[in-house]
Amino acid sequence: MVWSYADIGIDLGTDRVRAVVRGRGVVIDEPSAVAVHRQTGQFVAAGHQAEELLANDPYKFIRLKPLSNGAVGRYDCALMLLRSVMSRTAGGRSLARPRVAMSISARPSQVEKRTWLQVAIESGARATALVEAPMAAAIGAGVDVLAPSGSMVVDLGAGVTDIGVLSTGGIVVSDRLKIGGASMDKAIQAHARDVHGLVLGQRSAEKVKIELGADGWTGREASAVVHGRNLADGLPREATFGSREISSAVERPVNQIVESARCVFGCTPPELAADIAAGGILLTGGGSRLAGLGGFMSERMGVTFRVALDPDTCVIRGIGELLQGMDPRVTCAWKGV
Secondary structure, X not given: OOEOOOOXXXXXXXXXXXXXXXXXXXXXXXXXXXXXXXXXXXXXXXXXXXXXXXXXXXXXXXXXXXXXXXXXXXXXXXXXXXXXXXXXXXXXXXXXXXXXXXXXXXXXXXXXXXHHHHHHHHOOOOEEEEEEHHHHHHHHOOOOOOOOOOEEEEEEOOXXXXXXXXXXXXXXXXXXXXXXXXHHHHHHHHHHHHHHOEEOOHHHHXXXXXXXXXXXXXXXOOEEEEEEEEXXXXXXXXXXXXXXXXXXXXXHHXXXXXXXXXXXXXXXXXXXXXXXXXXXXXXXXXXXXXXXXXXXXXXHHOOOEEEOOOHHHHHHHHHHHHHOOEOHXXXXXXXXX
């Protein structure tokens, strides 16, 4: 039995919100943030508009994000952002309460699922299906999730890493780790402060992470100049970072992800584990773009990690595939009103 066609698919992540419309593809890809007036507390804008307001007048507005550790942390923010997304996906037309498919983090609690369903319905959805991120990412990466063989996905997002073993259309074992790309940025900031006496902003840390990535693990020598604030006197200063020290800085959060993947693999039935060992583990999410990351994780895990094509958008592309006809085996919750 196939779930009735959905109109809109939404991937609300820690840093980005993406929306896909059946027949039109991805129509929204922007920051998952809302701007709030600093004095009145009134919600002013969401997404790109919020970022523009914050850039133009950072003292007048405050940036808030709806998610915390893969779950709805600010219900009011999530509500405003989803209402904005649903309104704009209508393309100027009035959708009569669209049917919505949404991705959520792995291993959701009943409370988290009810919260996701409630916020979607209050945002204007007349029916909602929830799909765990590892399943959506696997579908978007071209994995045959209905096959009886086993496959494993590690979706490395900004705020959380979702890990899942899939077989016969379902999730056999899964885990959610409260570590992601933002954890690596914080590790680089801590390294810059402790070693170089330099205070870096989050964007500067992310920039050097993207430039140098995990090249130190590949043996490639590279360097980047980073601008920050001197810890001693508060004055602007620059420092040169090498690829090896950046790799060393992010090694701890990466090792935690590897250990979590090892635990999930250890809980996998032997037959499926053999399939995964033969086919490798799929890396998706924006964090998987780090150069050398797959090789380092493969060495530590003893199982090959391979990065999906265009890993940032695997989840929303998977939801787009599901919009064409959703099998109930790939949903973890469903509600209609």
